[in-house]
Amino acid sequence: MATTCVEEVLPPVLDSTSDQPPLFDGTTRLYISYSCPFAQRVWITRNYKGLQEQIKLVPLNLQNRPAWYKEKVYPENKVPALDHNNKVIGESLDLIKYVDSNFGGPSLCPDGPGKREFAEELISYTDTFNRILYTSLKGDPTKEVGGPFDHLETALHKFDDGPFFLGQFSLVDIAYIPFVERFQIFLSEVWKYDITVGRPKLAAWIEELNKIGAYKQTKCDPKELVEAYKKRFLTIYKLLTS
Known part of the structure; x- marks a missing residue:
C-alpha cells in the first residue's frame, strides 16, 4: 500500500480579485477549497494515485469566491469540480470514482x-x-x-x-x-x-x-x-x- 507521496507546494488561494485560469486548454484542473471536506475527498484520491503533475489544484476562497467560477467554470458554484477532457464535472463521490477510473496510479476499487x-x-x-x-x-x-x-x-x-x-x-x-x-x-x-x-x-x-x-x-x-x-x-x- 502506498503510504507516502511527494510533498508539493500548494498554490495560493484564488478570490474575487483573481484572474481565471485557462479553461479547456488541455490542463486538468481540480477546483477545491482547502477547508472543504467534500473537496478533500478528491484531493486525497488525486494524491494517493500520484497525480499531482497531471491534475493541478485550483484552490478557491469560498467566502470571497471569484464571479467567473460560477459564470464560466461550474454553474453549481460549489467545490469540488474537475476540468477534464473539455468538460467540467462535480459531486465529490462521483469524482473520486471518476479519478480512480480515468487516471493511472494504484486502484482504489475493491476486488471481488x-x-x-x-x-x-x-x-x-x-x-x-x-x-x-x-x-x-x-x-x-x-x-x-x-x-x-x-x-x-x-x-x-x-x-x-x-x-x-x-x-x-x-x-x-x-x-x-x-x-x-x-x-x-x-x-x-x-x-x-x-x-x-x-x-x-x-x-x-x-x-x-x-x-x-x-x-x-x-x-x-x-x-x-x-x-x-x-x-x-x-x-x-x-x-x-x-
Missing part, C-alpha cells in the same frame, strides 16, 4: 463482488452519516452521534485482511475520513467527547490513515476548524455551554 457490494453500501450511507452528525450540532451532539460512529465500528469488523473498511485502503475510506476528521476534532475540543472510546476498530482505522501521506497533506488546521464550527453553530454552542 462481496467487497464491491459492501463498498456501495457504505458509500450510500455517507449522506445519512453526515446528515446525522451535522444535525446533531443543533442540540447536544454527545447524545446523537453514537449511532453513526457505532455503524462505522461495526463496518470495520467486516473484513480482517487490513485495518480499513474493505481491508485495504479504498474509496470508502476516502469518502468518510474528511468528516470523521472534523468531528473527532470538534467533538473532542468543544464537547469533550472522544469518538474512539469503546470503538477500537475506529481508533485503529484513524491511526492507520494518519500514516498515509496522501491524506496527511490534506488535513485541516484543528484550530481553524474549531473556530469555524463554533461560528457556524455559535447560538447552540452558547446556549448549551453557558
Whole structure:
C-alpha cells in the first residue's frame, strides 16, 4: 500500500480579485477549497494515485469566491469540480470514482463482488452519516452521534485482511475520513467527547490513515476548524455551554 507521496507546494488561494485560469486548454484542473471536506475527498484520491503533475489544484476562497467560477467554470458554484477532457464535472463521490477510473496510479476499487457490494453500501450511507452528525450540532451532539460512529465500528469488523473498511485502503475510506476528521476534532475540543472510546476498530482505522501521506497533506488546521464550527453553530454552542 502506498503510504507516502511527494510533498508539493500548494498554490495560493484564488478570490474575487483573481484572474481565471485557462479553461479547456488541455490542463486538468481540480477546483477545491482547502477547508472543504467534500473537496478533500478528491484531493486525497488525486494524491494517493500520484497525480499531482497531471491534475493541478485550483484552490478557491469560498467566502470571497471569484464571479467567473460560477459564470464560466461550474454553474453549481460549489467545490469540488474537475476540468477534464473539455468538460467540467462535480459531486465529490462521483469524482473520486471518476479519478480512480480515468487516471493511472494504484486502484482504489475493491476486488471481488462481496467487497464491491459492501463498498456501495457504505458509500450510500455517507449522506445519512453526515446528515446525522451535522444535525446533531443543533442540540447536544454527545447524545446523537453514537449511532453513526457505532455503524462505522461495526463496518470495520467486516473484513480482517487490513485495518480499513474493505481491508485495504479504498474509496470508502476516502469518502468518510474528511468528516470523521472534523468531528473527532470538534467533538473532542468543544464537547469533550472522544469518538474512539469503546470503538477500537475506529481508533485503529484513524491511526492507520494518519500514516498515509496522501491524506496527511490534506488535513485541516484543528484550530481553524474549531473556530469555524463554533461560528457556524455559535447560538447552540452558547446556549448549551453557558
